[in-house]
Amino acid sequence: MDQLPEIIHIDGVLHVLYTTPLLPWLEQQQPVPEFDRRAPNCERGYVGTWQLRERQLYLTGIHAWRDGRYTGVAALFDNRREVAADWFTGPLVVEPSANEIADGTLPKVRTLLIESGRLTRSLDQPAAKPVGS
Numbered sequence: 001m002d003q004l005p006e007i008i009h010i011d012g013v014l015h016v017l018y019t020t021p022l023l024p025w026l027e028q029q030q031p032v033p034e035f036d037r038r039a040p041n042c043e044r045g046y047v048g049t050w051q052l053r054e055r056q057l058y059l060t061g062i063h064a065w066r067d068g069r070y071t072g073v074a075a076l077f078d079n080r081r082e083v084a085a086d087w088f089t090g091p092l093v094v095e096p097s098a099n100e101i102a103d104g105t106l107p108k109v110r111t112l113l114i115e116s117g118r119l120t121r122s123l124d125q126p127a128a129k130p131v132g133s
Helices: 023-028
Strands: 006-010 013-017 046-053 056-066 069-071 090-094 108-115 118-126
Touching: 006 090, 013 090, 056 118
Parallel strands: 006 046
Antiparallel strands: 006 013, 046 056, 056 069, 090 108, 108 118
């Protein structure tokens, strides 16, 4: 079953994110936070909301439940509303926005290369199949 993707805002535009940048941070915690799995299409138990702003990746939201109670960024990060994701290094795979999909052409999938939470490079490549098909 396909898993619910993360969400990322880039230049004010909403995109689907097929990477889980919170995972390395979670794995560093002692004990590792565990989330209630409330849906079969969300095995990780949460959906993160991200923003790329001035080349910095920020975690701006978490939709999750722990021990039967709703939890968010503030519960994991000392009451902060957003967090610079300086723990994350790797590629972010981003689907084109709805506005970028037009005329049946193959949209480009964007890969954002991140190092310590900072955008270092953006690569566009044709999608293997039309998005949504």
